[in-house]
Amino acid sequence: MMATDNIAYEEMIKGIWRDNPVFVQVLGMCPMLAVTNSAINAVVMGVATFFVLVGSSFLVSAFKQWIPKQVRISLYIIIIATFVTVVDYSLLAMLPAIHKELGAFIPLIVANCMILGRQEAFASKNTVKFAVMDAVGMSAGFMIALFSLGAVREILGVGALFGFDLFGPDFEPWVIMILPPGGFLTLGLLLLFFNWMTEKRKQFLIQLAEVDNETIKVKANG
């Protein structure tokens, strides 16, 4: 019992850093760049994706025995599209202002290759519990990526975060950051930073291993 709990936890955690859908797998780029011109839009998009991914992973893994192999992709897409329609109409009712700003990009969650990818690669092969854990982790990782991109762009482009002014009236906003080129540039630089961190960590681990080897040698000789 303990062991399966640990494995399930592992599945959840991996989506946040090691297999982060955006920084490592580079999936789901279009919603990623299009809606992250402010932190609040990014968070709403993240929550919407969370709901869709967890819901469709649950359904797909629960009904996997009854899904014929030949038409599975079409069925996944229909399941995803159903959840997206639910999200679309709920947002329209609850947060009409943000729904208007996100506009066509809420229905476009369907075309987010990360969601379909998880159904095909994970949910269709695992039990409900694991599939949901994996979906929670992946969407948390996606949300973190969305938020960091949205926050950077809003701070530099408007000088505010969640609409609160950060730098006072003397700050000259970098308008380019909230325009489309800013999205490409910020994501490019964030990926660069992520690569650099991974590289650093790898080198650190190699060094650690070398030190260990030396101590073993010293012990063996001594």
Added chain:
Amino acid sequence: MDNLIWIFISTLLVNNFVLAYFLGLCPFLGVSGQLATSFRLGLATTFVLFITALCAWILNTYVLIYAPYLRLISFIVVIASTVQFIEMSIKKLSPALFKSLGIFLPLITTNCAILGLAIFATNRGYGLLEGLTFALGAGAGFTLAMVLMAGIREETEITDVPVLIRGTAFNLIIAGILSMAFMGFAGLFSST
């Protein structure tokens, strides 16, 4: 007529699908390694976009007025199956054409530019003619962006780029600069 030209130029340059709306990024970043392939992919996408605009208009006018909440699902199902059908008929009728364009067709259907076009055209209330022009503009814009990107990437292949930045990060930064260049076209319409 003026209106149609306006729609075409605006989707081609000012509101370029890839560089301003971030639609169709997967092929833009993934398949843009070679100039010739990018161009053919662009043509195939334009073709699918055209079909999409037609399907979206038919659905919107005759079916979805009765059940607007089925919009998303019916768009996906109808577009995917129409493209599949066309792919099969091209394979049967013209193997040469299939070899150069057809292999891309199933890939393109899952591209967000396709669904994006249908949704944007609906949200803006375009008629049939406007929708088709919109599709042609979007396709031409996509092809233009793909070809530019592939050209730049072919050149950077032979330059000495630091290992750390190679890959997606580098492509995104190139795309950012391209997108900045395209922003210059925004001035085209300010006087009208």
